[in-house]
Amino acid sequence: MEKIKNYVSARKDFFTGLAVVLILLFMFALARSSSYGAFGDPGDSAIFDEIAHIPAGYTYVKDADYRLNPEHPPLVKSLAALPLVADKRIIGPEKDSSWPAIDQWGTGWYIIYQAGNNPKTVLGLSRLPMMLLMIFLGLFLFKWGRELFGRKVALVVLLLYAFYPDVLAHGRLVTTDVAAALGFTVATYCFTKVLKKISWKTIISAALALALAQLLKFSAILLFPIFLLLIFFKTFMNREKGKFWNNIWRYFKPFLLISILSVIFVWIVYVPFVRNTPPAVEHQLIETNLTDNPSTLGLRTFLHRFENNTILRGLGHYALGVFLVIGRVSGGNNTFIWGELSHKSIPYFFPLAWLLKTPIPIILLVFASVFAIILRWPKSKEKKWQLAIILTPIVVYWVVTLRGRLDIGIRHLMPTIPFVLLMIGYFIQPIINGGKKWQKTIIGLLVIYMMGSTLYNYPNFIAYFNEFTPKDQRYQRLVDSSLDWGQDLLRLKKYVDENNIKNIKVDYFGGSLPSYYIPQSTGWHSQNGPTSGWLAVSATFYQSSRLSGPEEGKWSYQWLDAFKPKAIIGGSILVFNISPEELEKNYPVSPYPITTIVAPTEDENNLIGL
Structure with a gap:
């Protein structure tokens, strides 16, 4: 046994890398088989949002026309469309009446069911890049976790991620939620590198990462206040008498540059996607989506100034998407939870939904982490800064979510999941690296329990509820x-x-x-x-x-x-x-x-x- 330990220890990097590969391969197999069908299960049929996202991405890439689905940025949909465009057998929606009518739902029904394409082929090809994004997020989460807490804790964090039912549920679909989590994670990581060392390399990297986040989902605009708060915390923790505002300005200058560069990068990416959008169609999109409400007249007039210029149209289209998302969040949707129905929002929707849908081991580890942080607030600056990086995105995102009115799904909390797992990593670090045997045993049992719970619910990951909800009562809790x-x-x-x-x-x-x-x-x-x-x-x-x-x-x-x-x-x-x-x-x-x-x-x- 001692020889085996020494052998593994001498080759720990190899075995760590092997473990990461095996975990992520298993995660990919779970996602792919449950989506495409395996073991007698026929797989997932198309979900609601895919009907709009698939034809939108296809026409962005193939036609450079952004008339469909302007309320979401292009990157996720375009990545999903790459295999479809590469497959010359796929017939697009351009010849259907839904195309000139700017009917995003009609184009979706056409390309999947009416054009003669095989729906399983269309869904299988377009979902594959989404699963790769999910795997990349897992890889990046492990990388960051290893930098913060070491390889053992990072592997535990990766295991929790790989068997997280909501990630598996939405990471296999042509939607933007897991991609948004990727954008938040990478952008926050890169920005913290700027605060550690200000250089052109870190600034450009952070600007590219922030642009990536905005191109994946518009909720990335929350990263701007998150970064400002991190600047404040960084300055406060390293405060010097009489130099507080000077240090704020020291970090604010690169933040300002990163913000400007990120918008320029987003603009550059938008240009080829809107290149062939007719000005008349762009005009119609603005009028239709923002309505003829007098309160939007100034905004509509402003956006119309961009529509006739091929280059400026990209910036205008990006601005249109941001305003559409802000309007939707403030407008709300029909909401249902545990017997209560509302046209707007239900204040306790997300806290209760989180308790219903989150695996019990995660709930226990989150509460244990919070109590441990409160009871043993760190004294070292390094640990305080780690907590600031991890907790700020969680708190900001939850505050904005609770104040919004878009209570339609727990998936909207997806960007917080990587940071929640890092918070758990912070909590278990002293246990994994030097705790008592019984503490390590409890952590191990919780991880095994979560893995078993997730596998038990295969392939129905969207419908996953933790064991507090009987399976035949799930439809009475959430929809x-x-x-x-x-x-x-x-x-x-x-x-x-x-x-x-x-x-x-x-x-x-x-x-x-x-x-x-x-x-x-x-x-x-x-x-x-x-x-x-x-x-x-x-x-x-x-x-x-x-x-x-x-x-x-x-x-x-x-x-x-x-x-x-x-x-x-x-x-x-x-x-x-x-x-x-x-x-x-x-x-x-x-x-x-x-x-x-x-x-x-x-x-x-x-x-x-x-």
């Missing part, structure tokens, strides 16, 4: 991208085929077409009223109908509470089989007046989660 984003239509098809179901009504929320995969399906909505036979309802519609139904005087799905689902597919689609006799015996009575009865229709749009 939308925290549970039901449209990922389970292929699993519903498998259930229908295995049970030889000849006719089924489907009310589906997501990015797929039930009639494409399940020809025997019929479109249905809550407003069509009570019905018998086989009925499949997405959890999001099941709950949101309780808000829209009473307001519009139409039926909601509240009547289904009297019937037990035959199955819950992947956690997100409730399947009922109600006999005519059951329905007649317990015919539903609405708790509010029904003033409008809507007859079912065969219109294909009724099968779309829009």
Whole structure:
């Protein structure tokens, strides 16, 4: 045994690198197989946002036209599109009527389901670059963790990351959430290098990293106040009598330069993507997305000044996207959590959602870390600075999130996850590197528990809830991208085929077409009223109908509470089989007046989660 220890110790860099590779390869295998299908599972169907992101990225790269999806920056979508553009068999949306109509959803339905492309090929190719971004974030997190805490702690942090269900859930989809976490992590790391040593090399690196973050997701604008706070903390910790403001200015100057350069870099990247966008289309985008509200007249007039110049159009398009995101966050969405519904926001949404969706070992380690930091606030400047770097992004992001109104999914907290894991790394460092055996055993058991919990929930990572929530009650806690984003239509098809179901009504929320995969399906909505036979309802519609139904005087799905689902597919689609006799015996009575009865229709749009 001693010889083995000595052998491993002498080659610790090799074995550390091997461990990192194996962990990340396993993470990639989990993401790829659960997305594409393996072990008898058909994989994930297209989720809601992919319908807009995939055609947008395709036309950015192929046509240099940015008419689709301006509310998100181009980098994630363009990376997802590279394999599609390289595959000459893929037919784009340019010849469909949705293209001149600037219909981002229509172009998505066309390129995936109507143009003759294989949906599995389109989704498989476009999701692959997203998984590589997820792996790169893991690699970078290990690198930073090793610099801060050493290789052993960094490996534990990497393991927690690799088996984090929310990362696995969203890192395999054409969405911007894990990419945003990557941008926040890399940009913050590079900025701290500037504060350590101001040089042109560190300034340019930080500017490029900040530009990268802004090109991945517009929420990166929060990095500007985060960096300012880090400047203040750095100056305060190294304060000298009479030189406080001089030192503030010393760090503020490179921050200002980094900020300006980052916007220039973003502008440069935007230019080729908007090069062929017709000025008339750019004009329409501004008017349509900002509406004709008099309060936006000045902004619209300002943005119109950029639309006729090929070079300036990139800067104007970037500004349009930022304003759209700010408007959306302040405007809000329909929100549901634990039985409460709202058109705007629910103040406790994110804290409660975090407790429901976060693995129990992470919750325990986070609370232990917070208590340890409070009880044993470090005395050394180095440790204080480590905490400032780790905690500032978490606190700022949570404060802004709680004040916003976009309570639609726990995924919006994704940029905080790397910093939360680094905070855990800070806490476990003295334990891993010199703690008592029982302390190390507890850490090991928590890591093993998390790995087992994640694997037990394979492949349903979007629908992951920790063990505090029974599996058959998840749809009563959260919906939308925290549970039901449209990922389970292929699993519903498998259930229908295995049970030889000849006719089924489907009310589906997501990015797929039930009639494409399940020809025997019929479109249905809550407003069509009570019905018998086989009925499949997405959890999001099941709950949101309780808000829209009473307001519009139409039926909601509240009547289904009297019937037990035959199955819950992947956690997100409730399947009922109600006999005519059951329905007649317990015919539903609405708790509010029904003033409008809507007859079912065969219109294909009724099968779309829009």
